Amino acid sequence: MKKINKINYKKTLSKFPTGVTVIAINSANKPIGKTVNSFTSLSLSPPLILFSLSKKSSSINSFKKTTYLSINVLSKKQKDISINFAKTKSQWKNIKFINSQLNTPIIKNCISNLECQIFKLIPAGDHIIFICRVINILNNHKLTPLIYYNSSYL
Ligand SMILES: Cc1cc2nc3c(=O)[nH]c(=O)nc-3n(C[C@H](O)[C@H](O)[C@H](O)COP(=O)(O)O)c2cc1C
Numbered sequence: 387m388k389k390i391n392k393i394n395y396k397k398t399l400s401k402f403p404t405g406v407t408v409i410a411i412n413s414a415n416k417p418i419g420k421t422v423n424s425f426t427s428l429s430l431s432p433p434l435i436l437f438s439l440s441k442k443s444s445s446i447n448s449f450k451k452t453t454y455l456s457i458n459v460l461s462k463k464q465k466d467i468s469i470n471f472a473k474t475k476s477q478w479k480n481i482k483f484i485n486s487q488l489n490t491p492i493i494k495n496c497i498s499n500l501e502c503q504i505f506k507l508i509p510a511g512d513h514i515i516f517i518c519r520v521i522n523i524l525n526n527h528k529l530t531p532l533i534y535y536n537s538s539y540l
Contacts, residue, residue, distance in 0.1 A: 403535040408458040408471045409437060409516075410483075410491040413448040417483070417491040420445060421472040423534050424513075425457060433520040434505060438513040444474050446514065450507065455518065456490035457500040461529035465539050467493065468532060488521070497531050499524040 388394060404423040411418050420439065428434040435457065439449055449455070460468055470476050482494040492499045502518035509515075533540040 400537050401535070403533055403540070405497075406460045406468045406532045406534050406539075407437070408460065408467060408493060409439075409449075410456045410458060410493065411448060411452045411454070412485065412489050412491060413445075413452065417478050418445050418448055419458075419471040419476060419478070419481075419491065419493075420449075421468045425459075428517060432505075434517055435500065435502065435520060436515055436517045438510070438515045441509070441512055441514060449516070450514070453504060454488040454490050454521075455502055455504070455516075456486065456492055457498075457502060457518075458493040459497040459499070460532040461495065461497050461526075462532050463529075464493075464496065464532055468534075468539070486522070492524070495526070495529070497526060497529050 407422050407425045408419045409422045422437050425435065425437040428436045439446060467481065483491045486492050486501055488501055490501055500520050501522040502520050505519045506517040507514055
């Protein structure tokens with residue numbers, strides 16, 4: 387075993403393949419989206435999921451204040467959407483989406499869309515863990531997922 391440092395720690399974590407999601411909210415009637423791969427399932431009963439956001443994110447205060455959010459699981463054809471929402475100056479003008487009854491942005495043509503209510507926030511290190519209760523879901527499971535591995539899209 388090697389003692390960890392910043393470089394080998396980041397490299398090791400990058401070798402864990404994940405799906406890619408965009409977490410989205412409406413804040414002051416404007417949509418905000420963030421590319422997030424820390425999404426995972428947590429509990430079946432009640433139905434809980436979690437993801438973490440950097441405390442340094444430009445949008446952290448808006449996410450901390452929200453009641454509802456959407457989780458949009460991206461398909462392989464949505465790599466551009468992932469790249470867009472990983473930027474601080476991301477754009478919604480080319481994104482096809484609708485606003486749900488709970489007023490969350492639902493991106494079209496995703497593998498799944500999960501509409502969630504914030505359940506609990508837990509600060510942990512330099513991130514905040516968002517635990518959310520899943521309320522509504524929409525599935526299109528015939529699509530192939532976008533995968534992130536070794537800092538690249540597969
Ligand atoms: C594939 C991928 C996954 C990411 N996952 C997360 C994540 O789980 N949590 C997080 O805080 N940022 C994550 N990011 C970084 C954010 O998308 C974004 O780049 C970062 O928050 C900087 O923008 P901001 O300061 O405007 O929020 C990820 C980026 C990429 C490309």
